[in-house]
Amino acid sequence: MMELFFGMERITDHLKTFQDKLLAWYQAQARDLPWRRNPTPYHVWVSEVMLQQTRVETAIVYFQRFIASVPNIRALSELSDDHLLKLWQGLGYYRRAMYLKKAARIMVQKYHGQMPADYKTLLALPGIGTYSAGAIASIAFGHRVAAVDGNVLRVMARVTGNKNDISQLATRKQIHGFVEKLLPLESIGDFNQALMELGAKVCLPGRAPKCGKCPASQFCYAGYHKMPAEIPVKSPKRKRTIAKKTVLIMVRGQRIALQKRKKTGLLANLWELPNQAGHLTEQQCKRKLKQWGITAQTISAKGPLRHVFTHLEWRMQGYHILVSEVENATPWVWATKREIDELYSIPSAFKGFMQG
């Protein structure tokens, strides 16, 4: 009985109030973010790609540095992969950077170096899915389309009392369809951002939501029933596998050995310290060096260190090796600190071995 007074019917019956409450709250509460200062299509695009599965606080510094050194689409289309990945170093999901450049080249070739404005054309570009296409079309161009991210899924599931599994595509489509019906005729970008901002600042995951501060509390099913922790429903995650590795920090004078990773798969195209599968003992390590024709002045164990990915964990035994002599050409580049700072993008997994 009471349920009829919350959730979808409540919102559609008082849609104008819902929109106004949300927009007013956003006007008052919106964070001052660098991509909101001058929201050109290029700025919005770069920010949205950086923000995929990435927290706002993390993306801010990357965004500022990226825009400063790659100011427009044409510059991006001409950037070398190594410089591009260097700008992305530490941000993760490095394919995003490659898609960004690939899309920039398409824009130069097909769209006179301009961002396309409509949802469907955006959606066809690499690295732009349903969320990002909606975000760019609405925020940068004012088009009347939804932008449903993880925040919006949580907010809308709670407000409407949707207890279906939000990791299911069908549930996402259901919520996406409902948000489309809620879009105002103007300020679409602000409305979409208001829903996301609400999820990020008020309607927090788990038991943490601040329902007392929520501009939509008068509509909210989960808030009314005091069950925000029960919604949304999400199926459990898969477990991680563990891989042992031996990492070699080979130092020759002022230089350190690096190698480039494969072009596909995990950490594609990034640079790394030479490493081997399994944990080698110091003796096995020395034998390996001998095979390679390398004479070590000193060798000392470092670590072990752990690095956790989403569904993989590396357990790394490190060996710091002062190289005194090399018999033949090595398969690695010997990079100076300066070169590493400027050109070689090294994943965070190796950070603990790179100091000193």
Added chain:
DNA sequence: AAGCCGGGGAA
């Protein structure tokens, strides 16, 4: 539909 693809902050 399920798996792959990073890294970090917070509970």
Added chain:
DNA sequence: TTCCCAGGCTT
């Protein structure tokens, strides 16, 4: 530890 983040692509 687990969860989740302004997700997208491949199989």
